[in-house]
Amino acid sequence: MLATTALITGALHEDGLADTADGLGGGRTRERKLEIMRDSRIGTYGVCALILSFGLRWSALAAIADPWAVMLALCAAHAAxxxxxxxxxxxxxxxxTDGLSAGAGSPPGRSVAIAFAVGTLVLALTLGPGKALVGLVLLSLAGLMLARLAIRQIGGQTGDILGAFEQLGEILILLVAASFPLGH
Structure with a gap:
């Protein structure tokens, strides 16, 4: 399943995670960090981040084990x-001022609200209200921490930072899904 989703998305989010880890971990100045993030080559921090990402997601799915529960967890993780x-x-x-994120601009408030509502609904329907609440809290905390780190180190977000956020979200939701059996 992990390989399939990486193939379907062109590993776009994994690339963002690796570039974010390389840039934020390897550069000394804002300019150097952004330069590293734009470089197509992968560095040590990026490799480590990908190993951790795949390892944590793999472990969570293996812990869930039941095919139906795995499918629900994957739906929840990807949507949320x-x-x-x-x-x-x-x-x-x-x-x-350039790049994927800058080109996309800031989404309208209505789009943000709809995305949040859909993600929350999918979480609640697939994992139940308790796990959905835990997942939302963890996603919010991870988003706040990553936002603070990105603002401090590079002055804001990039497409790579967004990819890293998505990967952190998947990991967290899968770990929440694996933390206690379905229906609890």
Whole structure:
């Protein structure tokens, strides 16, 4: 399943995670960090981030084990992680004037609200209200921490930062789904 979703998306979010880890971990100045993030080569921090991402997601899915519960967890993780991206984009200004994120602009408030509502609904329907609430809290905290880090280090968000946020969201929701059996 992990390979399938990476193939379907062109590993876009994984690339963002790796570039974010390389840039924020490897550069000394804002300019150097942004330069590293734009570089297509992967560095040590990026490799480590991808190993952790795939390892944590793989472990969560293996812990869930039941095929139906795995499918529900994957639906929840993909929907919730992506649903948070518009809010992140609207709250954190782009770090540069060009690039994927800057070109997309800030989504309208209505789009942010619809994305949030859909993500929350999918979470609640697939994992139940208790896990949905835990997932929303964790996603919010992760978003706030990543936003603070991105603002401090590069002055805002980029497409890579958004990809990293999506990957963090998937990991967190899958870990929540694996933390206690379906229906509890």
């Amino acid at each position: 992680a992506r649903a948070g991206v518009p809010a992140f984009m609207s709250l954190v200004a782009p770090a540069r």
